[in-house]
Amino acid sequence: MAFENRADVGAAERDEWSYAPAVGVGPFRFGMTVSEVVEAAGILGRTEVSDCPRQYSVFSPTSKIEIHRPEVAPSPPAATAYVSEAAGLFCIAADAVQGPQVSYDGLPLVGRDLAELESDAIAYAEANDVQFRITPEGYAAPDDSGIVMRAQMVGEALRSRPLFMVPRDGAWTEWDSLPSEECHATGRPPVSSTPPDNPWPDEG
Numbered sequence: 001m002a003f004e005n006r007a008d009v010g011a012a013e014r015d016e017w018s019y020a021p022a023v024g025v026g027p028f029r030f031g032m033t034v035s036e037v038v039e040a041a042g043i044l045g046r047t048e049v050s051d052c053p054r055q056y057s058v059f060s061p062t063s064k065i066e067i068h069r070p071e072v073a074p075s076p077p078a079a080t081a082y083v084s085e086a087a088g089l090f091c092i093a094a095d096a097v098q099g100p101q102v103s104y105d106g107l108p109l110v111g112r113d114l115a116e117l118e119s120d121a122i123a124y125a126e127a128n129d130v131q132f133r134i135t136p137e138g139y140a141a142p143d144d145s146g147i148v149m150r151a152q153m154v155g156e157a158l159r160s161r162p163l164f165m166v167p168r169d170g171a172w173t174e175w176d177s178l179p180s181e182e183c184h185a186t187g188r189p190p191v192s193s194t195p196p197d198n199p200w201p202d203e204g
Contacts (some may be wrong), residue, residue, distance in 0.1 A: 014101040014110070015044075017094075021146045024089075025102060025164040028081065031088035034063050037081050045070040045078065052082070052179060059169045060086035064181065069098055082179045090168040093182055096152040096159035104142045112160040114139045114151060148174050150182055 017026035024030050027040040034049060041047045045068045052062040062084050066077035078098040082091040094100055096111045103109060107124055109117070118140040125132040131143040137158065141149040152161040163182055165174040 014099070017100040017102045019102050019104065019147075019164055021144060022166055025092050026079075026100060028089060028092055030090060030166045032083065033088055034065065034083050037065050037083055037089055041065065041067045041081070048077075052181065059171075060084050062168075062179065064179070080181075084168045087166075087168040090177060091163055091165045091174075091179055091182070093150070093161060093163045096154050096161045099161075102162065102164070104144065104147065107142060109142075109147070109149070109160060109162045111154075114158045114160055117141065117149075117160050145174055148178060148182075 015026075019025045022030065027043065028037060032040065038047050038049065048066045048068070050064050050066075052064050054061055062082055065081040065083065067079045067081065068075070069078045075098055076095050078095050078100065080093045080095075081089055082093075083089045094102060094110045099110050101108055101110050105124070105128075107120055112120075114135070114137060121132050121140040121142055124130075125140075125143070132140045133143045133149075135141050135149040135151070137151045139149070141147065141160075146165055148163040148165055150161045150163060151158040153159075161182075163174075163178070165177060167174055168177040171177045
């Protein structure tokens with residue numbers, strides 16, 4: 001089933017990355033160390049490595065690696081990788097404007113108007129007799145536990161910023177593992193910022 005990324009007008013020219021659940025996305029594989037992520041990112045552009053604030057001791061120290069497109073003037077990173085000291089690479093976020101395009105069975109996920117992505121996700125679910133998930137902002141998205149769809153404000157619109165993830169440091173789910181930097185949309189507040197009875201608080 002093919003979909004047109006109608007919301008992508010004006011975005012940077014995008015690379016195409018593949019996604020394999022529980023394996024990785026693009027040139028990155030879950031479990032990589034910081035140095036391995038930086039090396040893999042070298043073909044994509046320049047990187048900036050920093051420490052994430054450690055708010056809770058339940059998670060091991062985490063590094064954030066921002067990957068910038070080399071041909072673009074100073075701008076938000078095209079992708080951001082999060083690497084746990086205990087679990088290695090567990091999360092890659094694709095920027096809604098600068099990020100690569102990643103598709104789920106033909107459904108483009110990056111930089112979409114969330115209402116349009118919801119319409120396509122529901123159509124995909126109906127055509128394939130599968131379920132869909134509701135994002136924290138209240139929109140439908142593919143039913144894949146390794147994809148956590150977030151919102152990013154671009155101009156006056158909320159665009160899709162997918163996170164490709166595996167659980168970290170003994171957490172039960174990807175949502176429990178969400179980096180604190182990725183918890184909140186830059187647009188309207190999410191329907192729920194923390195799932196009920198979540199024993200794993202958000203942590204950077």
